[in-house]
Amino acid sequence: MRMWTCVLGVVVAVCSQGASMTKGERERLIAHLQMTEAWLADETSHLSREQLEYHPSPEQWSVIDVVEHLNLAEPVYWRQFHDALKQPVTGEKPRVGDLDVLWYGVDRTVHQKTSPNKVPKSGSTDLKARLDAFRKLHGEMLDYTRGSNDDLRGRLIDKEGTDAYQWLLMISTHAQRHILQIREIKASPGFPKT
Numbered sequence: 001m002r003m004w005t006c007v008l009g010v011v012v013a014v015c016s017q018g019a020s021m022t023k024g025e026r027e028r029l030i031a032h033l034q035m036t037e038a039w040l041a042d043e044t045s046h047l048s049r050e051q052l053e054y055h056p057s058p059e060q061w062s063v064i065d066v067v068e069h070l071n072l073a074e075p076v077y078w079r080q081f082h083d084a085l086k087q088p089v090t091g092e093k094p095r096v097g098d099l100d101v102l103w104y105g106v107d108r109t110v111h112q113k114t115s116p117n118k119v120p121k122s123g124s125t126d127l128k129a130r131l132d133a134f135r136k137l138h139g140e141m142l143d144y145t146r147g148s149n150d151d152l153r154g155r156l157i158d159k160e161g162t163d164a165y166q167w168l169l170m171i172s173t174h175a176q177r178h179i180l181q182i183r184e185i186k187a188s189p190g191f192p193k194t
Contacts, residue, residue, distance in 0.1 A: 020149035021165060029145050029169055036175040037138040040067070041131055043182050048194055052125050056188040061120065063185055066178050067130045068120035074137050076118065077171045080157055084164045089154035095161035098169065105173030108180050134175075141168065 021029070044052070044063060052064040061069070124130075145168070152165035162170060185191065 019151055019153065021145075021152060025165060026145060029165070029172070030142060032169060032172040032176075033138055033142050033145065036172045036179065037135060039179050040070070040134060040175060040182075043179055043186070044127060045131065047127070048192065049125055050192045050194070051186075052127060054185065054191055056185055056190065060185070061181070063182050064125050064127060064130070065120040066182050066185070067127065067134070068122060068124070069114065069118055070175055070178055071130055071133050072120065073114070073118040073174065074134070074171055077167070077174070078137060078141065080160075081164060081167050081171070084155045084157050084167065085150055087155055089151050090156065091154050092156050094156060094163040094166055096166065098166060101162065101166045101170050101173055104170065105176035106180070108177065108184070141171065144168075 044067060047063060053062050055062045055065075150164075152168065153163050155164040156162070157164060157167045160167065
């Protein structure tokens with residue numbers, strides 16, 4: 001009886017640690033992070049200063065504004081992700097599914113106003129520095145994703161309705177959403193030719 005109690009205790013301890021990402025989850029997340037990192041550079045690195053600073057209308061962002069927004073928002077989201085990892089595994093289910101998070105990245109029909117701390121204000125047109133910062137943070141996320149065995153499904157992001165895995169995916173789909181915004185800016189009628 002005593003042996004069974006010890007065995008049961010070990011099983012409970014191992015099971016309560018939670019599960020790490022599946023191979024498929026890890027591969028999808030890595031692929032999405034790599035895609036958005038390369039795509040942002042591809043969409044912006046050849047643009048002239050005039051193209052980077054072009055505003056389709058006074059209330060709309062320029063390409064460089066969008067990249068600055070990513071530089072402001074993604075570190076906030078990354079911190080929220082790490083804050084969730086400090087919480088115990090609860091096993092609570094998220095309010096949304098993975099497909100909802102992926103759809104967020106491609107659905108540009110609903111435009112949301114960002115919080116004031118994520119609104120671009122600097123006026124800097126140093127695209128190289130902005131892309132370097134974006135790549136650096138994505139590199140950290142990729143390193144984490146490749147090596148982590150944390151239980152991301154068992155932890156929720158406060159007030160966001162996602163689990164930690166979905167939140168990490170959302171950081172990348174958020175970038176995807178704004179890369180599509182950059183494409184919209186570039187396709188606008190007044191966008192400079194050079």
